[in-house]
Amino acid sequence: MAYQFDFTVIVRSLPVLLRGAALTMGLSLLAIALATVLGVIGAAGRLSRWRVARFLASAYVEAFRNTPLLIQIFFLFFGLPGIGIRLSAFTSGLLALCLYTGAYNVEVFRAGIEAVPRGLREAAASLGMTSFQSFRHVILPVAVRISLPALGNNFVALLKNSSLVSTIGVVELTFLANDLNAWTFRSFEIYGATALIYLLLVLLLVFVLRRVEGRLLVYIRRVA
Amino acid sequence: MKWDVVADNFFYLARGLEVTAGIGLTVMLTGTVLGFVIGFMRISGWWILRTVSLLFVELFRDTPLILQIFFVFFGLPALGIRLNPLLAASLAMTFFAAANAAEIVRGAIQSIPHGQVEAARSLAFTWWQTMSLVILPQALRRMVPPFMGLFTTLIKDTSLAAIIGVFELTRAGREVVERTLASFEIWITVAAIYFLICYPLSMLTQRLEQRLTAEAGH
Numbered sequence: 001m002a003y004q005f006d007f008t009v010i011v012r013s014l015p016v017l018l019r020g021a022a023l024t025m026g027l028s029l030l031a032i033a034l035a036t037v038l039g040v041i042g043a044a045g046r047l048s049r050w051r052v053a054r055f056l057a058s059a060y061v062e063a064f065r066n067t068p069l070l071i072q073i074f075f076l077f078f079g080l081p082g083i084g085i086r087l088s089a090f091t092s093g094l095l096a097l098c099l100y101t102g103a104y105n106v107e108v109f110r111a112g113i114e115a116v117p118r119g120l121r122e123a124a125a126s127l128g129m130t131s132f133q134s135f136r137h138v139i140l141p142v143a144v145r146i147s148l149p150a151l152g153n154n155f156v157a158l159l160k161n162s163s164l165v166s167t168i169g170v171v172e173l174t175f176l177a178n179d180l181n182a183w184t185f186r187s188f189e190i191y192g193a194t195a196l197i198y199l200l201l202v203l204l205l206v207f208v209l210r211r212v213e214g215r216l217l218v219y220i221r222r223v224a
Numbered sequence: 225m226k227w228d229v230v231a232d233n234f235f236y237l238a239r240g241l242e243v244t245a246g247i248g249l250t251v252m253l254t255g256t257v258l259g260f261v262i263g264f265m266r267i268s269g270w271w272i273l274r275t276v277s278l279l280f281v282e283l284f285r286d287t288p289l290i291l292q293i294f295f296v297f298f299g300l301p302a303l304g305i306r307l308n309p310l311l312a313a314s315l316a317m318t319f320f321a322a323a324n325a326a327e328i329v330r331g332a333i334q335s336i337p338h339g340q341v342e343a344a345r346s347l348a349f350t351w352w353q354t355m356s357l358v359i360l361p362q363a364l365r366r367m368v369p370p371f372m373g374l375f376t377t378l379i380k381d382t383s384l385a386a387i388i389g390v391f392e393l394t395r396a397g398r399e400v401v402e403r404t405l406a407s408f409e410i411w412i413t414v415a416a417i418y419f420l421i422c423y424p425l426s427m428l429t430q431r432l433e434q435r436l437t438a439e440a441g442h
Contacts, residue, residue, distance in 0.1 A: 178294075
């Protein structure tokens with residue numbers, strides 16, 4: 001017997017899917033904020049004068065960029081209890097997303113900081129700024145501006161990657177889609193609709209990032 | 225700590241690694257070929273080809289790979305297309321790889337100054353001569369680092385096939401964990417195996433990138 005399509009199931013599932021979309025967006029925004037902070041700290045480490053800081057930062061970057069996110073999620077959730085560290089599914093998922101994207105952000109910020117003209121740093125030093133003041137008030141604002149497009153790509157990747165936390169039972173869009181699929185057996189309709197919702201979320205994020213980019217450029221031009 | 229579990233199950237993990245390598249290499253090949261086709265469609269003079277390829281690229285780049293795998297494996301049987309987990313994962317990953325490869329191809333070709341196309345045209349080169357003699361020799365070199373970056377990503381992403389039940393490295397690790405309960409040791413080992421494949425690739429990519437930038441500087 002041929003499969004009978006029933007697209008009304010999408011309408012009936014819409015409240016659940018939209019709740020999932022909101023959860024995915026919330027999780028992603030939280031992870032984006034934390035991964036950005038992690039990226040700045042890591043980049044400062046990569047460019048530090050201390051060899052230990054440089055080593056630790058690059059070890060972090062290489063370890064998290066060269067292993068699958070799924071394995072990192074499994075390691076934090078299933079592996080760490082083996083040495084007595086128990087994290088909830090949500091904490092493990094959020095942490096893995098932050099660490100994974102943070103490692104990519106480090107490289108983006110590092111490249112951005114290195115692209116800041118040398119003269120700016122020298123000018124700041126000749127004004128008597130400490131290296132922290134120069135980093136905070138001169139280097140970082142310019143570096144952020146240079147880094148923004150690449151940073152935006154990382155954020156979009158994070159939004160898509162957040163779907164992987166469903167594998168350890170964190171309730172978000174993909175998790176709820178799996179649930180709906182199990183209740184209705186309407187895989188084509190449910191997964192198709194879910195993919196389209198992700199597509200809309202990604203386009204929304206790209207739109208917002210473009211706006212923020214424009215605003216920030218105006219702001220940075222005013223202060224710098 | 226039960227590190228002897230790792231030694232005991234090493235060959236089991238190695239069997240998983242074989243499948244991971246198999247899927248990875250297959251998808252690199254099929255994704256690259258399809259990616260070139262779609263990349264050329266993106267810059268075609270024919271608007272239908274441009275629109276279709278743009279939709280393909282956006283659809284597969286702006287949705288999570290895991291949903292693409294679910295859709296192919298659980299959803300396509302509705303259209304009468306039944307694939308086993310290995311084929312479903314490989315097909316979804318091929319589309320995903322092709323969409324990303326297409327953007328690399330398009331970007332590299334469009335990064336060659338348009339004046340060169342005009343120069344070739346004014347020398348009465350055909351489209352194919354312009355491409356094969358002028359544009360591609362330069363563009364192909366620029367594609368190498370991003371393609372290697374994509375290949376690294378693809379190797380990491382083969383782990384997603386485990387979710388629909390494909391026996392590869394991640395699945396093998398999971399089965400060993402379920403049997404031995406040595407979760408910490410096994411997941412660290414599995415991560416290390418992926419690292420040993422991806423790290424050299426990443427290093428090589430960076431090296432090539434630096435060399436290309438240095439050449440561009442001269």
